Amino acid sequence: xxxxxxxxxxxxxxxxxxxxxxxxxxxxxxxxxxxxxxxxxxxxxxxxxxxxxxxxxxxxxxxxxxxxxxxxxxxxxxxxxxxxxxxxxxxxxxxxxxxxxxxxxxxxxxxxxxxxxxxxxxxxxxxxxxxxxxxxxxxxxxxxxxxxxxxxxxxxxxxxxxxxxxxxxxxxxxxxxxxxxxxxxxxxxxxxxxxxxxxxxxxxxxxxxxxxxxxxxxxxxxxxxxxxxxxxxxxxxxxxxxxxxxxxxxxxxxxxxxxxxxxxxxxxxxxxxxxxxxxxxxxxxxxxxxxxxxxxxx
Numbered sequence: 001x002x003x004x005x006x007x008x009x010x011x012x013x014x015x016x017x018x019x020x021x022x023x024x025x026x027x028x029x030x031x032x033x034x035x036x037x038x039x040x041x042x043x044x045x046x047x048x049x050x051x052x053x054x055x056x057x058x059x060x061x062x063x064x065x066x067x068x069x070x071x072x073x074x075x076x077x078x079x080x081x082x083x084x085x086x087x088x089x090x091x092x093x094x095x096x097x098x099x100x101x102x103x104x105x106x107x108x109x110x111x112x113x114x115x116x117x118x119x120x121x122x123x124x125x126x127x128x129x130x131x132x133x134x135x136x137x138x139x140x141x142x143x144x145x146x147x148x149x150x151x152x153x154x155x156x157x158x159x160x161x162x163x164x165x166x167x168x169x170x171x172x173x174x175x176x177x178x179x180x181x182x183x184x185x186x187x188x189x190x191x192x193x194x195x196x197x198x199x200x201x202x203x204x205x206x207x208x209x210x211x212x213x214x215x216x217x218x219x220x221x222x223x224x225x226x227x228x229x230x231x232x233x234x235x236x237x238x239x240x241x242x243x244x245x246x247x248x249x250x251x252x253x254x255x256x257x258x259x260x261x262x263x264x265x266x267x268x269x270x271x272x273x274x275x276x277x278x279x280x281x282x283x284x285x286x287x288x289x290x291x292x293x294x295x296x297x298x
Contacts, residue, residue, distance in 0.1 A: 039096070039132055039246075040255040041080065041125045043118050045072040049261035052292040056222030056237070065286065066270030066277060069262050070149035070168070076115040078143035078173050078234070080125055082244065084135055086223045090235060094133045097125050099145065102177050105193030109175040110145050117146070134248040139223065140295040142258060143235045145173035147288065148183070151266055153203070154276035163276075166203030168266070170288040172196055172217050172234045183207065196232050199285060210285055218265075218289030236260075238293030254297060261292035 047069035053059035061067045076099070083093035100114035118124035147170040155162050167184035171194055180189040183202035188209070197212030214232070221229055221237045229235040244256070267287035268277050277283060 035128050037129050037250050037253045038126045039129050040123055040253055042121055042123055042255060042257055043075055044257050044259040045075075045120055045262050046259050047262045049259060049263055049292055049294065051261060051263040051265075052218075052220040054218055054220060055224050056220045056292070059218075059291075061264060061267065064270065064273075065267050066275050066283075067264035067267040067287075068151060068277070069264055070147075070151045070266045072120065072147065072149045072262060073167070074117045074119055074146075074148045075124075075144065075260075076117050076146040077124060078110050078145040079141075080143075081141040082132075082135075082137040083139040083141060083227070083237075084137050086138070087226045088139070089227055090141065090229055093139075093141070094135065094137065096127055096132065105175075105177040105191075107175060107193060109177040109193045110173045112146065112171075112176050112178045112181060115145060117148075129246060129250045129254065130248065132246050134246050137240065137244040137246070139237055139239055140244075140256070140258065140293065141235050141237050142293060143173070143233060144290055145176065145234070146171055147290075149262075149266075151201075151277060154274075154278050155280050156278070164203055166201055168202075169200045171198045172288055172290075174230070174233045196234065197288070199288065201279065208279055212285050212288060216286050218287055218291060220261075220290070220292050234289065236290055236293040238295050240295050240297065242297075244295075244297060257296045257298060259294045259296065260290045261294075263291050265289060265291045 050058055078099045080097040081093045081095045100111045101108055102111040116124055150165050151168055152165050169181055169183045175193055175195050177193050178190045180187050183200050186202050186207055188200055188207055196217050199210055201208045219234050219236055269284045271281055271283050
């Protein structure tokens with residue numbers, strides 16, 4: 001009996017030691033992987049924000065066109081860059097992120113399968129502040145790649161008007177390799193590249209696809225005269241209200257809210273001037289570009 005007690009005590013000691021070592025290891029691992037402080041980026045969609053043109057100037061809707069403010073579901077970016085001055089050329093600032101690319105479709109393209117999809121208020125990128133070059137940054141450049149949102153439309157059948165809401169997947173990056181993409185409940189397989197302006201629209205169990213005209217995607221850039229962007233890219237530029245200053249000695253996170261203007265950002269040729277998008281009439285989608293970017297610091 002005494003022998004059994006000794007064995008039991010030994011077993012308890014071993015189990016206790018084992019549990020203690022496991023907890024110490026888990027705590028050590030958590031500490032080792034907790035890196036900070038961080039520079040964090042979050043998207044915000046604003047249909048009331050000023051509607052800008054390619055030069056960053058207020059712009060109305062072109063005569064003969066219709067436009068509406070879509071309800072955004074998700075978005076993805078291709079690159080993020082901080083620029084210290086008006087004359088900082090694209091790529092010469094602090095490039096924080098660039099999405100994976102591939103040549104599977106022939107020419108170099110954004111790899112859609114590897115893109116990070118973000119919702120309203122969601123973190124789409126985070127980087128330790130120690131990895132950001134110290135400096136004072138006036139401008140934020142975000143190259144946008146993909147949008148997914150709801151739009152309203154109208155169909156007329158046998159003289160009766162019907163009004164619906166459908167989901168649109170919009171590819172606005174310079175070039176995107178798409179294997180399969182899901183619009184809402186339905187998916188489409190391509191296994192090919194699509195240049196800026198390709199879209200897929202789902203409603204009532206059907207997928208429609210199309211291509212906006214080359215050069216038709218609005219990309220606001222208020223410093224276009226001193227720091228232009230390549231044609232066909234979607235590098236939207238916005239100025240910080242006060243410069244974002246990185247010292248390298250930060251002790252707390254810095255969060256940047258990237259507010260995107262969705263003010264009538266979905267645009268089409270309104271063939272009958274009634275203000276409704278009517279895909280069954282063959283109305284041409286002309287522009288799906290974001291209409292401005294305002295970064296703010298939290």
